[in-house]
Amino acid sequence: xxxxxxxRLDALDAPVPAAWSVTDDRAAVEQRVRxxxxxxxxxxxxxxxxxxxxxxERVEFRATLGQLGExxxxxxxETHRLLDRWLVTELGLEAEPDQISSARAAVLGGHLPGxxxxxxxxxxxxxxxxxxxxxxxxxxERAPLTMDxxxxxxxxxxxVPRLLARIGRGLGIRRRRA
Amino acid sequence: MSLQGFxxxxxxxxxxxxxxxxxxxxxLFTLSLLSAAIQxxxxxxxELVLLILYTILMLWISASFWTAAIGFLxxxxxxxxxxxxxxxPERVSSGRPGTxxxxxxxxxxxxxxxxxxxxxxxxxxxxxxxxRLDDFELFILSDTREPDIWLQEELLWRRWSEELGEPAxxxxxxxxxxxxxxxxxLADFCREWGGRYRYMIVLDADSLMSGxxxxxxxxxxxxxxxxxxxxxxPVPVNRSSFFARMLQxxxxxxxxxxxxxxxxxQQDTANFWGHNAIIRVRPFADHCGLPRLxxxxxxxxxxxxxxxxxxxxLARAGWRVRLAYDLGGSYEEIPxxxxxxxxxxxxxxxxxxxxxxxxxxxxxxxLSRLHFAMGVMSYAASPLWLLFxxxxxxxAYFKSLQQPVYFFGYSVVPIWPESYVVEMTTVLWVTxxxxxxxxxxxxxxxxxxxxxxxxxxxxxxxxxxVLIESLLSVLLAPVLMLFQSKFVAAILLRTSVxxxxxxxxxxxxxxxxxxxxxxxxxxxxVAVGAVAYxxxxxxxxxxxxxxxxxxxxxxxSIFTSRTSLGQRAKRAGLFLTPSETEEPPVLRRLEERxxxxxxxxxxxxxxxxxxxxxxxxxxxxxxHDALLxxxxxxxxxxxxxxxxxxxxxxxxxxxLSLREKRALLSHREGLYLLHTRLWAASALEKPLPLAKx
Numbered sequence: 001x002x003x004x005x006x007x008r009l010d011a012l013d014a015p016v017p018a019a020w021s022v023t024d025d026r027a028a029v030e031q032r033v034r035x036x037x038x039x040x041x042x043x044x045x046x047x048x049x050x051x052x053x054x055x056x057e058r059v060e061f062r063a064t065l066g067q068l069g070e071x072x073x074x075x076x077x078e079t080h081r082l083l084d085r086w087l088v089t090e091l092g093l094e095a096e097p098d099q100i101s102s103a104r105a106a107v108l109g110g111h112l113p114g115x116x117x118x119x120x121x122x123x124x125x126x127x128x129x130x131x132x133x134x135x136x137x138x139x140x141e142r143a144p145l146t147m148d149x150x151x152x153x154x155x156x157x158x159x160v161p162r163l164l165a166r167i168g169r170g171l172g173i174r175r176r177r178a
Numbered sequence: 179m180s181l182q183g184f185x186x187x188x189x190x191x192x193x194x195x196x197x198x199x200x201x202x203x204x205x206l207f208t209l210s211l212l213s214a215a216i217q218x219x220x221x222x223x224x225e226l227v228l229l230i231l232y233t234i235l236m237l238w239i240s241a242s243f244w245t246a247a248i249g250f251l252x253x254x255x256x257x258x259x260x261x262x263x264x265x266x267p268e269r270v271s272s273g274r275p276g277t278x279x280x281x282x283x284x285x286x287x288x289x290x291x292x293x294x295x296x297x298x299x300x301x302x303x304x305x306x307x308x309x310r311l312d313d314f315e316l317f318i319l320s321d322t323r324e325p326d327i328w329l330q331e332e333l334l335w336r337r338w339s340e341e342l343g344e345p346a347x348x349x350x351x352x353x354x355x356x357x358x359x360x361x362x363x364l365a366d367f368c369r370e371w372g373g374r375y376r377y378m379i380v381l382d383a384d385s386l387m388s389g390x391x392x393x394x395x396x397x398x399x400x401x402x403x404x405x406x407x408x409x410x411x412p413v414p415v416n417r418s419s420f421f422a423r424m425l426q427x428x429x430x431x432x433x434x435x436x437x438x439x440x441x442x443x444q445q446d447t448a449n450f451w452g453h454n455a456i457i458r459v460r461p462f463a464d465h466c467g468l469p470r471l472x473x474x475x476x477x478x479x480x481x482x483x484x485x486x487x488x489x490x491x492l493a494r495a496g497w498r499v500r501l502a503y504d505l506g507g508s509y510e511e512i513p514x515x516x517x518x519x520x521x522x523x524x525x526x527x528x529x530x531x532x533x534x535x536x537x538x539x540x541x542x543x544x545l546s547r548l549h550f551a552m553g554v555m556s557y558a559a560s561p562l563w564l565l566f567x568x569x570x571x572x573x574a575y576f577k578s579l580q581q582p583v584y585f586f587g588y589s590v591v592p593i594w595p596e597s598y599v600v601e602m603t604t605v606l607w608v609t610x611x612x613x614x615x616x617x618x619x620x621x622x623x624x625x626x627x628x629x630x631x632x633x634x635x636x637x638x639x640x641x642x643x644v645l646i647e648s649l650l651s652v653l654l655a656p657v658l659m660l661f662q663s664k665f666v667a668a669i670l671l672r673t674s675v676x677x678x679x680x681x682x683x684x685x686x687x688x689x690x691x692x693x694x695x696x697x698x699x700x701x702x703x704v705a706v707g708a709v710a711y712x713x714x715x716x717x718x719x720x721x722x723x724x725x726x727x728x729x730x731x732x733x734x735s736i737f738t739s740r741t742s743l744g745q746r747a748k749r750a751g752l753f754l755t756p757s758e759t760e761e762p763p764v765l766r767r768l769e770e771r772x773x774x775x776x777x778x779x780x781x782x783x784x785x786x787x788x789x790x791x792x793x794x795x796x797x798x799x800x801x802h803d804a805l806l807x808x809x810x811x812x813x814x815x816x817x818x819x820x821x822x823x824x825x826x827x828x829x830x831x832x833x834l835s836l837r838e839k840r841a842l843l844s845h846r847e848g849l850y851l852l853h854t855r856l857w858a859a860s861a862l863e864k865p866l867p868l869a870k871x
Contacts (some may be wrong), residue, residue, distance in 0.1 A: 040796050071857035072858040075858070076854045076857045076858045097808040102799070108796045109336070139371070143372065144370060144371075147368045148467045149470075154488075157535075
């Protein structure tokens with residue numbers, strides 16, 4: 001690991017990030033959430049208006065608990081978490097990370113038109129079936145074969161030591177072993 | 179038994195003896211001439227060394243010559259064929275579609291992903307035209323370590339698999355550890371998914387095969403239950419530099435003679451060339467697991483040139499390995515310049531030298547041992563030639579001290595001591611004939627087939643091309659000899675010669691690169707030339723072809739790398755090959771696929787590394803995340819990954835090693851941290867790459 005980590009101790013003495021209560025910070029966080037939502041594919045202003053307050057509410061809650069840390073970081077994490085929670089609910093999943101991951105790739109990959117409406121709570125049409133139909137089957141089912149290394153007996157491998165050992169044994173001299 | 183059957187049996191049993199007797203007789207003949215000429219007044223130690231070296235080299239040359247000569251006879255006398263491949267539609271459809279699957283497997287390692295996918299797509303297009311696409315599945319077996327290329331491969335896989343639709347037939351996996359390199363990559367495929375397929379067709383990143391050939395390969399495997407591996411010789415294509423076009427021409431024109439000759443004497447114990455071959459998966463899994471060789475590199479450790487060994491192991495287990503000399507539609511791309519060609523040699527050299535340990539290993543068939551020996555000789559021949567030349571020079575020097583030698587005054591014609599002129603001249607001519615007659619035979623073959631001659635630009639242009647190629651090969655041979663000698667020496671001394679990765683696409687050699695690579699060659703030519711001219715002037719004139727090649731290596735390397743020169747030669751009708759005059763559909767499809775708008779171009783900008791930029795794109799991030807496996811979280815790992823993300827943000831991408839970058843991209847925790855922290859950066863990059871994967 002580079003000096004960038006080992007020299008971080010100085011950062012402990014650095015001033016604490018600006019307080020969440022400052023209006024400018026709130027504005028910066030909100031702006032970043034909007035941009036991130038936009039990058040996720042949420043472009044409709046109504047959808048953005050529906051989702052942004054949910055994220056900010058969670059950020060506020062983290063601040064209340066004293067777990068805010070870096071506000072921008074928390075904001076992005078909470079947006080991400082909001083999406084994952086919706087996916088879990090939509091698909092009725094329980095602790096199935098691979099399926100959540102696959103569903104996230106399906107929506108963010110643009111395979112499900114209208115998903116942002118549903119996420120923002122503006123649509124009643126379930127997308128669960130469509131989500132399940134989008135496969136991310138990078139490899140097929142396993143069909144294993146055994147493939148063990150086949151021995152290759154080399155000729156003359158360590159011939160000299162072997163000959164010396166044999167001569168030694170013939171002469172009654174035992175080789176010392178480490 | 180019918181007369182035809184009897185003659186077939188006789189031919190099968192006598193093909194190898196005929197070949198080996200011819201090789202031995204030729205070697206003995208030239209050896210007797212040389213020994214008669216040089217042992218004037220007894221045989222000195224130096225003369226003995228010369229004779230031994232000459233014997234080894236003559237065996238090598240005559241083996242090559244008789245392979246080509248027999249190949250010529252095979253091709254000249256076999257019944258008229260329509261095309262080298264072109265299996266008829268009836269034959270193509272004679273298999274039993276749908277009963278089993280064949281995997282097209284392409285192991286890749288940091289290759290240009292656009293080219294990899296374009297090549298595969300061209301082959302799929304070709305298979306679609308045969309109507310047999312459903313019998314095949316495609317596997318990209320990525321050992322790629324570079325993060326940028328890894329993500330690009332995934333994006334291209336995703337886009338193409340969407341296009342192909344259901345059922346899924348395009349698969350991709352990136353190996354966590356690239357243990358045992360390419361052979362380990364294939365072994366991993368067999369261990370995980372081998373049971374799904376009866377055959378696999380192994381491709382290289384620059385391989386291309388026509389749909390008809392792919393189907394025909396499967397048909398031939400089905401027709402012979404003891405056939406485990408069928409190698410289809412690839413023809414070099416698609417490069418446009420002068421050097422590469424010259425090699426493509428030589429490979430296309432002379433190559434078929436050699437391949438037919440090899441198939442004649444190798445019969446059921448042919449070799450595996452590493453790609454463009456179909457393999458029966460189960461026997462491959464049963465017999466081709468490669469052990470690590472005892473001892474340390476270069477001769478110990480992983481078996482690098484695995485293909486020869488796999489063929490030998492299959493043959494050892496009683497399976498047939500054949501070379502389909504009559505099957506075309508198999509292509510590969512070659513290095514564009516002399517320096518790239520040498521770089522490829524450097525990679526291959528160590529693996530081939532490693533085979534020296536296997537020649538006498540127990541259980542292999544005699545012909546497999548011969549393959550190993552020939553693999554070793556393909557690189558050991560260069561230092562042996564070098565030693566032979568040095569020994570000849572030293573011998574000439576000593577002779578010059580004792581008696582009149584072979585040149586007087588300004589005469590350029592050697593004047594031998596009276597009684598040995600005939601013998602020495604015969605040795606010289608025989609050697610030249612062995613080296614150059616295959617080229618003439620290839621032209622004779624063209625003269626016998628006008629249609630084929632037209633595919634090479636006509637007999638006249640082809641002859642002129644042969645002449646130019648021969649002259650240039652005389653200049654290039656000493657350069658390659660020194661390159662290969664250096665590689666062999668470096669490997670034996672366990673030192674690195676520091677070649678960067680091979681560049682596959684067309685590019686041109688600059689003066690600085692040429693001086694760096696060939697400066698020593700030029701200096702050697704000047705120094706050796708000066709010493710020879712001053713000390714043994716008569717030897718100097720003998721030595722001029724070698725000296726000229728080395729002296730001109732810099733300009734020759736630069737000018738032969740020029741694509742403009744290659745294109746000019748093409749316009750002049752020189753070095754034309756059938757793949758240029760009658761472009762096969764699969765090559766045309768490749769060009770079209772490569773011309774399509776690039777997905778990666780949409781995503782990339784110049785400011786940051788592709789991988790960090792891509793990780794900001796939620797779609798790319800989510801796709802990569804979905805292709806990783808879930809694993810239990812650990813606090814320790816999270817701390818390490820957090821540290822790496824911080825380092826990336828504070829010190830930039832270059833501060834992370836390749837392994838550290840891979841660590842971030844290989845764990846879902848790392849990805850999540852990377853994605854969220856990049857998005858939480860105080861100064862967010864603008865504009866964000868928002869293109870969908």
